Amino acid sequence: MSTLMKRSILLSIWLVSIFLASLPVCGHAAENSFAKKTDFKDNRTIVIEFAGAVDEEWATSPANFKVNEKQNPDVLLPVEKVELSPDKKTVLIRFGEDIDLRAAHVVSMTPVSSEGKNMGPAILDVKKSYFGYLFSILIGAMLINNYVFTKYLGLCVFIGTSRKKDTAVGMGITFTIVMVVSAMISWFLYQYVLKPYRLDYLQVVVFIGLVSLTVQAVDTVLRKVNPALFKAFGVYLVLVIANCVIIAVPLTLASNEYNAFESFMLALGAGGGFLLALFLMSASRERLELANVPPTFRGLPIAFVATGLFALAFMGFSGMAIF
Template identity: 80%
Template sequence: MISFMKRAVQLFLLILVLLIVLPGYSNAENAFLKKSAFKDNRTISIEFAGELDQEWATNPANFKVFEKSNPDVLLPVEKVALSPDKRTVSLNFKDDLNQKEPHVVSTTTVRSQGKDMGTALVDVKKPYIGYLFSILIGAMLINNYVFTKYLGLCVFIGTSKKKDTAIGMGVTFTIVMVISAMISWFLYQFVLKPFRLDFLQVVVFIGLVSLTVQAVDTILRKVNPALFKAFGVYLVLVIANCVILAVPLTLASNEYNAFESFMLALGAGGGFLLALFLMASSRERLELANVPPTFKGLPIAFVTTGLFALAFMGFSGMAIF
């Protein structure tokens, strides 16, 4: 069990390192434009490869900005500031920008030292690694599937009596969720969407979850019998858990790519593991507490779940990046 957990942690760290070294979004259509970013809530910063003509760079009329999802509504640029090295412009806006949505900045013909460098079109987004991390933390804490969406309560209540059982169920659940989510994403993007079979996604995803559980059951039985004895009892319960189905439906509706789908599944599984562990720790303490006879068993378990749900509401609206 300990060796398995170490390998899982090592794999997770390796994936994070790979994500960090990835270049992220390629967001510029003009080689003269180097990079862009949100400088603060009301400012977009754009860096160019050479010096700009001040008259062109400081004219707000040369820049058009809109949210990528709503191109018909232009965001008026209040003023433009040029850096001392004449390579970076800062577009200032009167109102706060919705940094959760990608923005597009288009320019007229860029003027640099008296030369025309062509027009530019650039996407402005948060750092991609930060976006991936926000999906992970969002599924784990901010939008925890148990405490904020109230999914999977039957398995949650039934397997949270002991910490060992809760950890075993949580690890098994996370493995199955990640595998089934990635297979679901592949089938949705390359089979269901191209052939316009989106209406079958619920049926397909349910079948994939069942196949994944059976595959994990068979592999554990052959590769690690000791681990199978610890997890095998709870594998059947995973099929009946609605959280397993909620994750593929979420990644399909949000049009997540492979990396984003992986982080969503990992966060949802980690959030379920966290919920199980917290609940199991509380229920072990409640066994020793002086609980009124009327509330012993399931009643006090549901009361405790409600208190945890109220506590997790404190994460609502939190923004990581």
């Protein structure tokens, strides 16, 4: 691995650290200090912890709780029932339908009653930690929704460059750099050019053009800095231009309306997932070269069998929820 590539990796890690350090710490805001903590238990339940025991008659009445999304204060969510824990310090608000855990919610409560005393009304903000949400995007793109093993994208480059670990790691790093740079430029153009001027229908053409420019830049740099790695990539570096993984990331961040931080984490996770897939596949193919494989399965057939087994293994991450 060249010195320039190592420096690029260190610079990327440093930039990620700065981004995460600059993020605000999101929690809950309570106008009543008697309410200690709020959180989502699942997609139909909000949990509220109090500093002391609350009266059961007050706590179990749904009429005492009004919940709405912060962006839609006029639309109240249907509270199905309210449960009180045995120690009477935790209230579980259950809803009749799924709620959007990505959105901030507001819980308005009538004056809290504790041991017959009026503790005053409370308005609580309930939202996921933004750092946790960013981390879930990163891990989701890398493992849970790996673009190779769960979405079956980019198989051409994946199969072609996974014969040797050195080539696979080099392609994975190059692929990640191209993906992050092109995704951030695509996000900027989408948010500030395509959307304001209603040119959304041109997003595929624009994204492919941006990826082409990025790949051409990487092609020129590798040709000068590391000719051996450039020669090992061969035609596959050119194929990155129209690779479906590279195009899928800008389309995903555009459809989900991700901001800059979220788009960066998605691109980094997708690139890291592709690097992980290449490394695992190259390690197994090097071992398969020494294995006693039947003649009819040697080469690509056994490679596809191994890919299918990896895909089955990654399906075990399906449905996982981070934060």
